[in-house]
Amino acid sequence: MYRYIIRRILLLIPxxxxxxxxxxxxxxxxxGDEIDAIYGNELSAERKDELREELGYNDPLVVRYARYxxxxxxxxxxxxxxxxxxxxxxxxxxxxATLQLAFWGILVALLIAIPLGITAxxxxxxxxxxxxxVLGLWGMSMPSFWFGLMLIILFALKIGWLPPFGxxxxxxxxxxALTVGVEQAALLxxxxxxxxxxxxxxxxxRTARAKGVNERRVIYHHALRNALIPIITAAGIHLGVxxxxxxxxxxxxxxxxxGKLTIxxxxxxxxxxxxxxxxLTTAFSSVLMMVVDIIYAFVDPRIKARxxx
Amino acid sequence: xxxKMKLKNKDSSFWGEVAKEFKKNKGAMIGLVVFSLVIxxxxxxxxxxxxxxxxxxxxxxxxxQPASWKHLFGTDQFGRDIFYRILYGAHYSLLIGVCAVTIxxxxxxxxxxxxxxxxxxxxxxIMRIMDILSPIPTVLLAIxxxxxxxxxxxxxxxxxxxxSVPSFARVARAAVMTVRDQEYIEAAKSQGASELQIxxxxxxxxxxxxxxxxxxxxxxxxxxxxxxxSFLGLGVPAPNPEWxxxxxEGRNFISTNTNMTFFPGIAIMITVLSVNLIGDGVRDAMxxxxxx
Numbered sequence: 001m002y003r004y005i006i007r008r009i010l011l012l013i014p015x016x017x018x019x020x021x022x023x024x025x026x027x028x029x030x031x032g033d034e035i036d037a038i039y040g041n042e043l044s045a046e047r048k049d050e051l052r053e054e055l056g057y058n059d060p061l062v063v064r065y066a067r068y069x070x071x072x073x074x075x076x077x078x079x080x081x082x083x084x085x086x087x088x089x090x091x092x093x094x095x096x097a098t099l100q101l102a103f104w105g106i107l108v109a110l111l112i113a114i115p116l117g118i119t120a121x122x123x124x125x126x127x128x129x130x131x132x133x134v135l136g137l138w139g140m141s142m143p144s145f146w147f148g149l150m151l152i153i154l155f156a157l158k159i160g161w162l163p164p165f166g167x168x169x170x171x172x173x174x175x176x177a178l179t180v181g182v183e184q185a186a187l188l189x190x191x192x193x194x195x196x197x198x199x200x201x202x203x204x205x206r207t208a209r210a211k212g213v214n215e216r217r218v219i220y221h222h223a224l225r226n227a228l229i230p231i232i233t234a235a236g237i238h239l240g241v242x243x244x245x246x247x248x249x250x251x252x253x254x255x256x257x258x259g260k261l262t263i264x265x266x267x268x269x270x271x272x273x274x275x276x277x278x279x280l281t282t283a284f285s286s287v288l289m290m291v292v293d294i295i296y297a298f299v300d301p302r303i304k305a306r307x308x309x
Numbered sequence: 310x311x312x313k314m315k316l317k318n319k320d321s322s323f324w325g326e327v328a329k330e331f332k333k334n335k336g337a338m339i340g341l342v343v344f345s346l347v348i349x350x351x352x353x354x355x356x357x358x359x360x361x362x363x364x365x366x367x368x369x370x371x372x373x374q375p376a377s378w379k380h381l382f383g384t385d386q387f388g389r390d391i392f393y394r395i396l397y398g399a400h401y402s403l404l405i406g407v408c409a410v411t412i413x414x415x416x417x418x419x420x421x422x423x424x425x426x427x428x429x430x431x432x433x434x435i436m437r438i439m440d441i442l443s444p445i446p447t448v449l450l451a452i453x454x455x456x457x458x459x460x461x462x463x464x465x466x467x468x469x470x471x472x473s474v475p476s477f478a479r480v481a482r483a484a485v486m487t488v489r490d491q492e493y494i495e496a497a498k499s500q501g502a503s504e505l506q507i508x509x510x511x512x513x514x515x516x517x518x519x520x521x522x523x524x525x526x527x528x529x530x531x532x533x534x535x536x537x538x539s540f541l542g543l544g545v546p547a548p549n550p551e552w553x554x555x556x557x558e559g560r561n562f563i564s565t566n567t568n569m570t571f572f573p574g575i576a577i578m579i580t581v582l583s584v585n586l587i588g589d590g591v592r593d594a595m596x597x598x599x600x601x
Binding site: 015018019022023026027028029030137138140141142143144145146147149150152153157240241243247248251252259262263266267271274278281282285286289 | 533
């Protein structure tokens with residue numbers, strides 16, 4: 001088991017290096033650089049070129065990337081040209097808010113999707129099943145930013161129960177979490193339903209019923225346990241998606257997380273911050289995927305067995 | 310296995326069967342009708358509506374009017390008719406959805422087919438690159454691309470297209486791997502067919518169904534991603550009436566005028582829902598195993 005965990009952790013290193021290089025490379029293609037961003041018209045073109053030479057902006061891409069990553073290992077991702085603060089500090093100040101939103105969002109999603117998916121699977125091909133499928137499709141087809149704005153209009157502006165923007169206490173999380181939750185639930189309903197359907201047909205459930213185990217126990221104890229494996233995986237992936245993709249929801253609700261920071265950095269043409277945010281967020285979602293894989297191995301004895309042998 | 314063999318032997322009957330299955334699916338047919346209507350509306354709007362006078366011209370005297378017979382969905386902050394703008398904007402979403410998915414289908418399938426068929430080092434290189442691309446969250450990758458190539462319709466298409474390349478590569482590779490070891494490939498080889506011949510005339514047609522299912526499904530998510538990016542200001546620049554962009558403009562007026570946000574969202578939802586319904590139908594028709 002430990003071998004498996006160590007292997008997964010080691011695998012993470014090349015992925016993070018490669019991803020950061022791709023991000024660094026693509027952003028590097030953009031016209032203009034930090035010297036332009038900071039000094040703009042203040043300095044003459046010649047002076048700016050001198051500065052570039054001095055600060056190593058003219059070095060080959062790989063050299064600059066290596067230098068950058070060397071600094072990253074020392075905990076330095078550069079300084080934001082817009083906020084005039086270290087990138088790491090800015091990012092980690094915002095990180096808890098994003099984590100909070102992703103967590104509550106996924107919780108909402110699971111609370112909607114698991115009961116709905118199970119009910120749909122138990123009553124396969126009935127009206128209940130069809131309605132939950134339609135509901136899921138509708139949720140999948142609905143842009144989250146639109147749903148978020150509709151929630152703001154209804155609950156914040158018309159009824160006035162909840163704050164529309166920002167993060168001012170516990171009530172602020174409700175609308176953003178609902179938005180993330182409904183979006184993710186739509187996909188999770190499908191996973192839950194199909195995973196449940198697969199398990200329901202298995203022989204051991206028939207055996208359990210034949211032994212006189214009551215239906216409730218058959219479903220919740222025997223079936224759900226095994227059906228949960230793909231659901232957990234999916235939820236983990238969704239958590240990763242929510243971490244990285246919360247940009248849209250964060251920008252709708254002006255939620256002060258890393259997604260909002262990333263898009264603001266983009267608006268302000270703050271390349272250092274953009275690169276930092278992209279690399280850190282991608283690294284976090286890769287770590288999350290790894291954790292999901294490891295949990296998956298723990299939950300499924302079949303996977304565990306393969307590596308303990 | 311039986312399906313694959315049938316596909317090989319009686320090509321026309323496989324597609325006939327798929328069409329028959331698809332027609333039986335009520336949801337898919339509704340989706341097809343609605344999507345066709347959206348396409349027709351989008352094309353008609355391009356010919357009937359005048360871009361300069363009806364779509365972008367400012368009529369400040371008529372700003373922010375409620376819905377009426379004259380302006381079906383009301384007007385926006387510049388007095389432009391929201392209904393006309395939504396109709397005119399339909400072609401952006403359709404174009405981006407279709408072009409982006411074409412990019413990812415072609416690139417992803419070619420890579421996946423090569424990886425699956427050739428195996429070895431090439432497969433390893435291709436699939437590792439896909440592994441590197443896939444953990445980058447969708448919107449982040451799009452921001453990266455938009456940051457590099459600037460804000461335009463093309464970079465939006467590329468961004469949305471690149472996002473789903475890895476999943477196409479995976480689907481195509483998996484499909485090829487099930488086809489690769491079939492006896493008819495061996496038979497073709499023994500008859501002296503070249504690698505390219507085998508790929509073009511046997512591997513590609515036989516791996517097509519799962520790729521097509523994936524492609525239909527992806528059009529829906531591509532339309533949503535594209536409108537999300539426009540909503541963030543990374544997509545089609547104003548004053549063009551792209552739905553996500555219209556929603557974003559409407560955000561500034563949500564306390565006084567909800568038409569500006571409500572209707573573009575409904576337009577996105579109807580279009581995407583119809584594509585999703587078609588996608589489900591195509592999937593059920595092509596892969597009977599996945600059927601409920």
